[in-house]
Amino acid sequence: MGVGKPSFLRSLPFVVMLLITLVDVLAGPGAGFLPLLSLGPAFASLSGGARRTGWIGLSAVGLCLLLAVYDHLIGTRQNLLTLTSIAGVTGAAMLASALRERKERELHDVRTVAEVAQRVLLRPVPRRIGPVHAAVSYISASAQARIGGDLYEVVTTPVGARVIVGDVQGKGLDAVETAAVVLGAFREAAYDELDLPGVALRLERALSRQLTGEQFVTAVLAELGSDDHISLLNCGHPPPLMVTADSEIRLVEPPDHAPPLGLIGMADDIPQPLKTHFGPGDQLLLYTDGVIEARDVNRKFYPLLERAYLLQAAVPEEALAKLQDDLVEHVGGPIDDDAAMLLLRRRIR
DSSP states (O other): OOOOOOHHHHHHHHHHHHHHHHHHHHHOTTOOOGGGGGHHHHHHTTTSOHHHHHHHHHHHHHHHHHHHHHTTOTTSHHHHHHHHHHHHHHHHHHHHHHHHHHHHHHHHHHHHHHHHHHHHHSOOOOSEETTEEEEEEEEOSOSSOSOOSEEEEEEEETTEEEEEEEEESSOHHHHHHHHHHHHHHHHHHHHHOSSHHHHHHHHHHHHHTTOOTTOOEEEEEEEEOSSSEEEEEEESOOOOEEEOTTOOEEEOOOSSOBOOBTSGGGSSOOOOOEEEEOOTTOEEEEEOHHHHTOBOTTOOBOOHHHHGGGGGSSSHHHHHHHHHHHHHHHHTSOOSSOEEEEEEEEOOO
């Protein structure tokens, strides 16, 4: 594998063996530093392959023999034990190197598959949707993959662009599979259905064949028409964040939430979408709960409303990148849940 390693790790075995050699020469015969030469192949296993570790082990053996001549130890029991210990450590280090390389190859394969799956499931959103500029950010909580249970999509239809941002209950492969069902159904329903409630019912039917028990998917569906308005249908999801052209910041709370997808069948009917003004210079941030539930070391939630000023950057991609960097800095380490954000900004005429 072509996995890059820090240069100091690759040079560390030689530095260690050189220092041991200098100390042994300066200390003189009988000081007993030769067994420490086994540190060379031991450190080599941290960054090199099995073959490189083996060559460094042979170098340590050769160096040990030269120093044994200087220390008048050739043929002694002490020297034989030292050579045996270096050979044993070299063999163990070569095995560790081989296992590490195999693990790195497996991790590389997992990440490659995850990247392919991400391109299939979470396709890049169009940067321009008529008069609207879109940007997206996704952070997966999985250490070995780049996708999870959060989802987003933008579909351009004859009636305007339709958008979904959602969050599947649960984690792991089951959540990814459910996200794939929602996205596949949305891409068809966005074209076929007359309104957002129709899209939601279509997603509900698709999920009824997938989910079991009381599993569900929270989501916000949005529709961008030709006028300066946006329609929002909130299915149990965190409310979108609106930042107006005159810097007013507010959450777009609907009068009534629709039930989460997967539980709509339990409700009598679906509330009508909320239609709100979305004029030139206005921005709407759709996000998942991994954003607002991200905690710092003091267990404080991420203050999205307080950080909304970061979205004032000139370019939407730059604005969203600043918000994502601020979120990661707030957490101070790996996030506990997937976090997706989709920013819509209506261009100023």
